[in-house]
Amino acid sequence: MLLTREIADFVLYLQVERGFSEHTVRAYRSDLARLAAFAAQRSLTDTADVDLELLREWLWFETQAGLSRATLARRSASARSFTAWLTRTGEAPADPGVRLRSPKPAQSLPRVLGNAQMTVLLSSLMIRAQGTDPRAGRDLAIIEVLYASALRVSELVGLDVADIDFDRLTLRVTGKGAKERVVPFGVPARTAIVDYLRGARPLLATPPASAHPPGPPTALFLGTRGQRLGVRAVYRLVAGLLSDVPGSGPSGPHALRHTAATHLLDGGADLRAVQELLGHVSLGTTQIYTHVSAERLQQSYRLAHPRA
Numbered sequence: 404m405l406l407t408r409e410i411a412d413f414v415l416y417l418q419v420e421r422g423f424s425e426h427t428v429r430a431y432r433s434d435l436a437r438l439a440a441f442a443a444q445r446s447l448t449d450t451a452d453v454d455l456e457l458l459r460e461w462l463w464f465e466t467q468a469g470l471s472r473a474t475l476a477r478r479s480a481s482a483r484s485f486t487a488w489l490t491r492t493g494e495a496p497a498d499p500g501v502r503l504r505s506p507k508p509a510q511s512l513p514r515v516l517g518n519a520q521m522t523v524l525l526s527s528l529m530i531r532a533q534g535t536d537p538r539a540g541r542d543l544a545i546i547e548v549l550y551a552s553a554l555r556v557s558e559l560v561g562l563d564v565a566d567i568d569f570d571r572l573t574l575r576v577t578g579k580g581a582k583e584r585v586v587p588f589g590v591p592a593r594t595a596i597v598d599y600l601r602g603a604r605p606l607l608a609t610p611p612a613s614a615h616p617p618g619p620p621t622a623l624f625l626g627t628r629g630q631r632l633g634v635r636a637v638y639r640l641v642a643g644l645l646s647d648v649p650g651s652g653p654s655g656p657h658a659l660r661h662t663a664a665t666h667l668l669d670g671g672a673d674l675r676a677v678q679e680l681l682g683h684v685s686l687g688t689t690q691i692y693t694h695v696s697a698e699r700l701q702q703s704y705r706l707a708h709p710r711a
Contacts, residue, residue, distance in 0.1 A: 404450045404494055406442060410435045413488050422581035424557060434481035437465070450489055455499040458482055462505060479505030514658045515665045520648055521550060525591075528644075532598070538627065540603030542640055544595040545624060545632075548574070549641075549656055551592035553663035553681055555579075556637050556656040562623040564600070569593060578682040586680055664689070 486500035531539040607625040622631035645654035678689040
């Protein structure tokens, strides 16, 4: 079978049957397109041409491009998933990807803001929200929700107004693999959401006549054109807010997710409860935050103990 056609069918399988997110599907499509292009340069266009030797040669070629170990690990995982699917569907007699290995991604601790830093950040947003710009009230609600519920950015922008339970202080969230979970939020987040729904959101929902038609009225967070706020807009917002905050590491919305999880563990929360909140399938994924807490403890010890 034609390799590019089978890749397209595999990507469709990931979308329809596995329910993978748009971001994940895009990564698979990109990785496998590079594999197909590499094979085509060697006049290999059939799935029968995909063997262990080709896969190893492709990964070596990708290594020479200076890619990170994390990217190489993802490319390898994409190839293994594809060849396993070919075997299951009967398009390949054996799975050549079983023996494919790749460098393990480097383990780096995520960026975490301190309690004082979060207080200053939220206080500045509260002051801005007292003005006349409806985006300021929306931005305060966004940051409060991200920090309160440790959401992924895709989960945040996917929220509808109907997903909020103000009585129980919970949100119904659709996470990876279209899996739903219920996560809590606190009183400050509730106050910010209520203020946003009463004041800022109605203004954002009625854009100027020259703008594009507004989006569905169900979306919780709206852009200036009345449509559902996108992932990139939230990235720009958080990156702009964190640009002046001391600290190294990524400055996207995930930094607030990392911060919330670490602060919960610092406060004595159970690791499995944090796993449930974050929507992690594996407890091992959540355990990185215990390393963050341990490192923060060591830093505090070195700074505070007279004989450190």
